[in-house]
Amino acid sequence: MRLLSHLLKRFVRNGQLTVVNAAGQRFVFGSGENGPRVTARLHDQKLERDLFLNPELAAAEAYMDGRLTFEEGGTVFDLLLLFSVNRSGLGSHPVQQALRKGWRALRRFHQANPVARAKTNAASHYDHPAEFYRLWLDETMAYSCAYFEEPDQPLADAQRNKFRHVAAKLGLSPGMRVAEIGSGWGGLSIYLAKQCGVHVTAINVSPEQLAESRRLAEIAGVADQIDFREVDYRDLTGTYDRVVSIGMMEHVGVAHFDAYFTRIRELLAPGGFALVHAIGRMSPPGTTAPFIRKYIFPGGYVPALSEVFASTERTHLWVADMEVLRLHYYWTIRAWRRRFEARRSEVEAMMGARFTRMWDFYLSAVELGFLHGSNMVFQLLLSERRDDVPVRRDFMFTNEQALLARDSLKDEPA
Template identity: 75%
Template sequence: MRLLSHLLRRFIEKGRLTVITPDGARHSFGSGVDGPVLVARFADDRLARELFLNPELIAAEAYMDGRLTFEDGGTVYDLLLLFSVNRKGLAAHPVQKALRKVWRALRGRQQANPLGKAAENVKSHYDHPAEFYRLWLDESMSYSCAYFEHPDEPLEAAQRNKMRHIAAKLKLSPGMHVAEIGSGWGGLAIYLAQTCGVTVSGINVSPDQLAESRRRAEAAGVSDKVQFIEQDYRELTGTYDRVVSIGMMEHVGVNHFDEYFTTLRGLLKPGGLALVHAIGRMSPPGTTAPFIRKYIFPGGYVPALSEVMASTERSALWVAD
């Protein structure tokens, strides 16, 4: 517990974390103000050593395995909030600095998404029954950020706002042919076909999403205007009036950014326009958190704006907006 105590004393300033070790001893860290107060129990002595070396991954795994539990009404949400309000202190610890330096050096390997491997990574996240995603997505099954015009707007309306905003930025005209890279469950392609009179070729490497997309296009009466193809973006051929890619760049991987943007450039007709939507980080280039990398989005990475702009320059693309 000595090493972990050293880390937690430097890490936790706001709120308070009390750790009960297997021998019944209690160790408290933090001021008790400006953050949650949480009591955690360790089931075995090994947990303290493991947490010291990789707290972001081991805390989550120990919680899932039942080795880390909470008392007095505390929850895993309180642990996440405690981490959130104190996260700068964790990154400043010498061991954590060294760990992040190693992650940074290895991020190209961690985010390797060659043909085949990219599809495996995507399937691990998306090839689950659509009924699961319906539990918390809107009716259009849009999985990317919505566009709320006011705080109490329903999710369905906010997603519709986003699709309308995308269509306006693409400056679509009836009869245009649009390529959608990463077509999800087909919501955007169906909307563009219904609303803007365009034809859409959507590509995806998730068979489950493709099957649901085709079913939804048929139900919406636009199966003659929309096709969904199981294909990696690097395998798409032809040229298009517009290319749109929503919430897919996070799956590309930093070493593939140039390949991604060069592919977009090659798919555009002269005078064509591409729109890329992605989650971005407010900090400089970094790495993907270990739990996210292992369990949620293998091969994924949220890019920094500086990385995106540099890649578009190398790919001879003009950033218009």
């Protein structure tokens, strides 16, 4: 425990971590003030070295494999909360600083997403059965940041708020042609077709999501207004009055940002504009955490705003509007994690114990990243000309109120 103790003494400044090693010895770190108290048991001696060398990845893999467990009612969320309130102490350790320097040197390799690899990377996360996602997503099947009127608003209502908020910013009229890059489970496309009367070309590289999207569009009665295609964004052609991309840019990779924004510009018809909604960081450019990179979103990267704007500058796009959603994704993921935990036994029966623990670690980690870390969500309106987007922001609020009234009328029973 000598090396691991050296790290944990510097790391745990808030709260308290008790470690029970494979020999049954107990080691206590921290005073217990200003943070949670967690007791973790390490089930083999090798884990001590692994945790010292790469604690973020080793802790996740050990929990997934059952080599790291918790006592006294603790959970992996408690451990990650302890990490979250002590993250500066971990980052200041010389070994961890060297590790992060190595990650930064390799980040373009980690984020390489040529067309074939992008499809494989997407499949590793999104091509799980729709029934799995249906267990813990809400009825809209939206798998991106919702838009809350208040923190405890029902998740489905908050996701519909997001659809309405996006539609309002797009300034849609019936008959418009809209391209959606990265269409998920089809919720936004269905909303835009049904509530705004537009025709949507929705692209995705996940066959599982596309099949479910087509089914949901049939149920909603808008299948004839939506063309769901299995196409990479680089291969989409044609011109559209509007382009929208929700939760897609995080999968592009920093080396491909220019290709992404260039394709958006090329898809826009004269006078058209685009909305991009993505996770970003308020801190300088960095890397993707090793657990997320290896198991959850291979090829993914959350960009700094400086990287985003550098690319829009190079690709000659006007950033006509920007909004930062700071806590909305925290509230979204908190709801997902609670719903996941409530259906945990069903998830385990469907997907297995190791997968369930992996997803538990993932949801806990990203929830806390939006609470205590540097992550947030941004929405951009982009255009080729300076006045394609209305020059006063009032149009968004006027549109949103009109959509709210229209949605209320359409939701009333006949």
